[in-house]
Amino acid sequence: MGATLPALAEELLREIEKAFCETSHVPDDLLLALKFIFGASAVPALDLVDRQSVTRITSPSGRQVYQVVGSSGKHYTCYASCHFCSCPAFMFSVLRKGDSLVCKHLLAVYLSQALGSCQELTVPDKQLTRLLLQEEEEEER
Structure with a gap:
């Protein structure tokens, strides 16, 4: 989990993980809490997870980033370690x-x-570097 999320949000994500490990689903009360804490981002985020739009990309050096295919089909790079998209x-x-x-x-x-x-x-590692540089070049345009 991101180190900069409020403690309540991190605790909720841990509870979701625990419940899912135990029962293979997320209880309604945790889904309501997710909507309460994260607001309008909650339902679209769940949709992205349902569509398996999140990919963790790792390299032999241990570096990792996440790439999420948004609802428009565009790829976004996310860094969970520093809470950035x-x-x-x-x-x-x-x-x-x-x-x-x-x-x-x-x-x-x-x-x-x-x-x-x-x-x-x-x-x-070189491919991960190219992927990140390509993202940076697209942002500059």
């Missing part, structure tokens, strides 16, 4: 306005971690 909603709602804890992509990463539903991809 490359999408415009994260830049605006989380960083600029401060009215959201996370965007739907980052929440989908946290939920897929809790539910054990990340797609896994291992790539060489």
Whole structure:
């Protein structure tokens, strides 16, 4: 889980993980709590998880990033370790306005971690570097 999430949000994600491990589903009360804490990001994030849109990309050096295919089909890079997503909603709602804890992509990463539903991809270090540089070049355009 991201180190910068409020303790209550981290605890909720741990409870979701525990419940899912024990029963293979998330109880309604935890889903309501998810909606209460994360607001409008909760339902779209659950949809992204259901569609298996989250991929953890790792390299032999141990580096890892998450790539989430958004509802528009665009790929966004998320860094769970530092609580960051490359999408415009994260830049605006989380960083600029401060009215959201996370965007739907980052929440989908946290939920897929809790539910054990990340797609896994291992790539060489050079390929991971190219992937990240490509993302940076697209943002500059």
